[in-house]
Amino acid sequence: MSAIRVRSHLKDGVAIVEAIIRHPMHTGFGVDEDTKEIIPAHYIKLLTVKHNGNTVISCDWSRAVSKNPYFSFMFEGASKGDELELSWIDTEGETDVIKTNLE
Template sequence: MAKSIKIRAKEKGGVTTVKALMTHPMETGGRKDKKTGKTIPAHFIQEVVCKHKGNTVMMAEWSGGVSKNPYISFKFSGAAKGDDIELGWTDNTGKSDSMTSKIK
């Protein structure tokens, strides 16, 4: 799956930097369709989780206030080059996506 996530992770000096771009409309539920005048329903990522060796190294809870196609960057320690990390999201409609990548 993972068509909505691009992820890069690099380890340097014992610290791993993870950078990820997620493709998602991130609608707040407060905008109106210009053609119909109807409110566009809320559709946003609620939770982002990153795991390394089964342990959660980062978790974020978002709302409709995050921009379209969100970018996230964070650091954690304890990983090594070649290890796998998994980043996944779940949105308010129940849809989800995840991707696994090797640390470089």
């Protein structure tokens, strides 16, 4: 199961997209409660959303985006059933991708 959740809402051809990604977004300042050791920085750097194959938004992030990142944006020219693809890559080179259809 993907750790990305996407919700969309259509109104007059405008899509409002909300996404939540399960990710620790470690800053490198935090300390592990059990081991008392510093948790190394680990966060999403880049995120892209494509609408029917075309990039609608691309984000570059720092470690100061909150844990389990949430973001929302709006775009025009959207219809019900259109494909939305969200993908990200983090500092460890880990990636994830999800494809959904506009509701």
